[in-house]
Amino acid sequence: MKDMSPTTGPEGHGLSDMLSRAARAVDRWYRPVAPPERLAALRLLVGGFAVVYLAARLPNLLGLHGLGGFRPVGVVSVLAAPLPPAAVIVQALVALLLGLAFAVGLAFRVTGPAFALVLLWVLSYRNAWGMIFHTENLLVLHVLALGCSRAADVGSLDARRARRRGAAPPVPSTRYGWPLRLLALLTVGSYFVAGVAKLRLSGLGWATSDLLRNYIAYDNLRKHLLGDWYSPLGAWLVGHAWLFPPLATASLLLELLAPVALLGPRIARAWSLAAWAFHFGVWAIMAIFFPYPLLGLAFAPLFAVERLPLFRRLARAPA
Known part of the structure; x- marks a missing residue:
């Protein structure tokens, strides 16, 4: 009887070796060795922003009751x-206190994920009253990633x-590298998904039609x-139709090409500057302020932020 048992020939070994090398390469890329100070600096930046953001929104968060819709x-x-x-007030105050921790x-293994x-809960509850604030999405994703990491191993109570x-003292390790990579992926992924959404909803018409112009005109009007604050610049620009197809094309390319920021520091710097300029343009012509990217925090995971003078001093501070 002919033996039908599987055999592994040279081709099988070659494919297995190739897949193993590819898996190791992906693992090295996703889990690079990184200093703990970088992750700690991001915790301070992102966590500090979140606390200030919650404090600024506290009157609104405390008033989310007795409303319709x-x-x-x-x-x-x-x-x-x-x-x-009472529950609305408690959840807002608990969020602020946990944000400070x-x-x-402080007790980061508990307060980080908490x-x-x-x-996530408090800002989702805020979005349940008729308007969804997309400006908060990336902040929440970054806090979720940091909260599940070893971001308090240095520069913390x-x-x-x-x-x-x-x-x-902790030393550079992959345990600090993978959260950094995840944070960077969340940044570029959020822009890429926004570009894909434009294509799904509007196709290439987003770049070739008056969709962007009409949206800016409607929003400002x-x-x-x-009686709200609007952009006189945007109201003036809608009278120049020729400007908008190039602007729409540039915004679409910026979002779809976001993954190139992962290719290296120089490309990351160029893409981040372009993305920052995009958000500044949105603020200028639509009066929509995205504080997280405009302050540079959305792009911080792409860079060695621990080299900033403030964090160098923190790293040298006695424990």
């Missing part, structure tokens, strides 16, 4: 009705307590009629 989205879709006023690295989940107990 409750349409839960995201994680708050489990609610059939708005929360009672997150930023300074703040990430509470921030936890690290100071550990050093006083005689713990050795609506704000003007409602």
Whole structure:
């Protein structure tokens, strides 16, 4: 009888070796060795921004009760009705307190993931009242990633307590590299998904038609009629139709080409500057302010932020 058992020939070994090398290359790329100071610097930047953002929005967050038009989205879709006023106040204050603990690295193994989940809940609850604030999406994703990492091993109250107990200072490791890579992927991924959404909803007509011009005209007119702050520059520009196809094309390419920022520091710097200019343009012609990218925080995971003078001093500070 002919032997039908599988055999592994030279071709099989070659394919297996090739796949193994590819897997190791992907692993090295996704889990590079990185210094703990870089992750800690991002915790301070992102966590600090989140605390300031929550504090600035606190009056709004505390007032999310007794209103009409409750349409839960995201994680708050489990609610059939708005929360009672006391619960609304408690969740906002808990988010702020956990954010402070997150930023300074206090009991981070608990407060890190706890703040990430509470921030997701509180901002999703805010989005359940008729308007979805896309400006908050990347911030929440970054906090979720940082909250599940070892971002408080240095430059934190936890690290100071550990050093006083005689713990050795942490050294560069892949445990700090993979969260950094994830944060960078979340940044470029958010822009890439936005570009894909434009193509799915509008096709290439986004770049070749008056869609962008009409949207800018509608947004500014609506704000003007409602007595809100609008952009006189945007209102003037809509009279120059020839400008908008190039602007729409540039915005689409910026988003679809976002993954090139992962190819190296120089490309990351060029793409980040272009993305920052894009958000500045949106602010100038639509009066829509995206604080997270305009302050540079959305792009911080692409760079060695621990080399900033402030974080160099923190790294040298005695524990």
